[in-house]
Amino acid sequence: MTSLVAVSTYVPTTVSIDSLQDELALSATQLRRFRRMYGLSDVCRSSESEADMVLGAVSKLGFLIGQEERVRYVVRAKTMPAANPYPVNPMVDVRAALGLTHATLLTVTDHACASGLLAVDLCGTLLAADGDPDALALILAGEKAFTHSAQVIPDVAIMGEATAAVLVGPGAEQDVMLGYATATLGGPGGEVILDDEQAAQFRRIYPGAVADIAREAVAAAGLTVDDIDLVLPHNVNKISWVRASGALGIPRAKIFLENVGTTGHCFCADPFLNYHTANDLGLLPPGSCYLMISVGLGSTFSAMVFRK
Template sequence: MTAVVGVGVWVPEGRVGIEEVGGELGLSGMQVKIFRRYHRLGEIARDPHGGLAELLRGALDGLDALRGQEHRVRYVLHARTFPTVVPYPHDPVREVCDAYGLGHAAVFAVGHHACASGLLALDAAGRLLAAEGDHDGLALVLTGEKTFTAEARLVPGTSFFGEGAAACLVAATGERDRLLAYASDLRGDIDSGDEEAALAFQRVYADTLAATITAAVARAGLAMDDVGVVLPHNVNRVAWHQVCRTLGYPRERVVLDNVAATGHLFCADSFVNYRTAQARGLLRQGEPYVMAAAGAGSGAAFSAMAFVH
């Protein structure tokens, strides 16, 4: 049974107000006010000096569980929101792997579920290790991207992207942070290439994500009342309040601490929120919790994972 061995995160100290980002993107003053007053967004994390390699290095430096275990890592998966995250022919992920003693591992990207690709990569990592039957093997899931294009700075009408990264070490089995169930609902009929599809995504968002969370929890043999905390992707508070109403789940048990302070950190959100929950003492031994995310690209993906700490 797939288990999380450790999580390292890094979010740069630099912050940019959404008014400045909105100005860069040509948003009107009223559009920015809606983001601040309605969606409760404030600023985003941004590192003006470092690239993707520096983001990933920061996350790996915080992954204490990797120390001395580098030789056991069989796979490194970079979960991406966007298919292209750096200009060709740069390959910062492989460069970082070489620098951290992971050059022997198979390195590849996972990006089919947009912002939900982090959960897809975690599931794939566990499946790869289980298929090998090598209980000594580990896999490393890396998440995080730079806001290096206009498209990578804004989720239209929903949120702003920020910069940060996470590194999640995965084993095929384990005693803590065991994956109990994974559910994903793929909607190929919703393509974010036009405004109509974006509106369709927003219309189905709360109901579909709530149904996916419910499915993961049910597959784990649990009920929502059993779930101690939800670790979300950081879009905005209003969206998550809608999901909580649909679920009948207390919104104060969703870790929304980072939404207004960092922005939507691509696929890294759930892992960053894991560390926040850990620091706040919200992850209790033997208690289930949920990671959940949604992504829109060539179609839409709604995903959830049920774990036991």
């Protein structure tokens, strides 16, 4: 079994989206739409390096202290395939700073913002193959919005700069992954950089595609949609999840949207940011079933079901 052993997050200073209007080249109309329709108010921004932001999340991962030798893999889950010129790789320095030089380091980007869920599945597969019940994998998610195309998805989301650290293990005590489904649709909306027409096409297919992949993951878990106690989505905007709620048949009250307006869309880190907040709020009691959903540009839709 694949389980989430521990999750920690680093959420830097938040700034008003109004203060970013010029930087993001947003018109007054676009800014109003983000505020009034999409429910955005603030987003995370940091002056720190990406490596320092990642270390900020791991520094709060208390479970890791004294358990470093158990970590077999360090997996960087990213949306942007490259943020540094070859052969510079800050994650090599991060691994060394954490005392994990014995661990294999790799990066997954294939599913864009859904790569965080891909990393969980990959870590579970690797740990199962190792056959050591005490082995762990460390996933590092979240990144810098370092170019305009990485800072805003037109008429969809404004990107934030929070990070998450996730320890994955092969145990079955808590936060056990029950089902996973993913699909890359291609076709309309399948481009990574969207023009206005392509973005409109993507918005049209979005609710149905989210509902389809969520149902597939729920079925793989041996459950029904009614068994899901909470949905932990990616934080693109509120209106998209209102529409997806209707398509999926899950009440809006079960979709955790509290972070959307204050963090922005933090790349692969969103589901784990939402898990951390929801868990702290007591919304995930023992035995509850929750559904993580992420969508990556390029039309990759992914969903993963856990039991607390």
